[in-house]
Amino acid sequence: MGYTPPQPDDIYLHIDAVDFRKSINGLLNIVETELELDAFTGTLFIFIDKNQDKSKLLYWEATGLALLHKRLEKHKFKQPKLNDLNHIRLSEQQLNWLLGGYPL
Template sequence: MYLQSDPVDFRKSMDGLVVLVEGELERDAYTGALFLLCNKAKDKLKLVHWDKTCFLLWYKRLEKQKFK
């Protein structure tokens, strides 16, 4: 599992997030690893994962709190 510590622009599509993983994190997105990304406000998370057939995207949004 990899965590991008810098905030990510959440307007990016799945393809944009994969480019970010491979460019900024310098990791192969097709390894099956989990890539956890957070927005600037720290109230949303996206997790990107390759499952050998397609990319999966999980999205979590907090209504009243922030991630630490």
């Protein structure tokens, strides 16, 4: 049986840098308290670290929460700077750009 990547209903990027010592429970707390969203749906949540070279993706699978971690070797994640928002909704294409190190 192979792994199937998530097919999210919605994709949200958390704008502020996240302490990457946080794992599933810490990121779940951000989703529920800061973003005020439900993590137990088909939504994918993306978090970027302070150095902008690592990302964590949190999403609900049929049997539990899953966490993916990506590190860019030579580039930085091009995260938008938005003063009044703590998250933005992305399209699948924007997710691909972000994870590839391209600007949104």
